[in-house]
Amino acid sequence: MPKIQCTCGNMLRMGDIPCKIQYMFISDTDFDELQGAVDAEELYLKMKMFFQCDSCSRLWVYWNGFDNPPKEYAPAID
Numbered sequence: 001m002p003k004i005q006c007t008c009g010n011m012l013r014m015g016d017i018p019c020k021i022q023y024m025f026i027s028d029t030d031f032d033e034l035q036g037a038v039d040a041e042e043l044y045l046k047m048k049m050f051f052q053c054d055s056c057s058r059l060w061v062y063w064n065g066f067d068n069p070p071k072e073y074a075p076a077i078d
């Protein structure tokens with residue numbers, strides 16, 4: 001598991017199980033390939049992950065697996 005130091009300086013705790021700042025998501029097209037009752041492991045393998053900084057709420061999205069660096073998304077200022 002890689003480590004992320006957020007732009008705000010916070011070190012994200014990515015290794016916790018379960019991880020409170022980790023979110024899983026799946027595209028509609030990938031989901032559409034699944035049929036009937038779905039095995040949790042099969043679904044897990046299709047999902048992508050992002051981590052939310054618990055200090056500044058930035059999202060770090062792994063669009064292309066852990067071998068590639070995550071994309072940073074910062075919330076707009078109100």
Ligand SMILES: [Zn+2]
Pocket residue numbers: 006007008009010053054055056057058
């Ligand atoms: Zn942060």
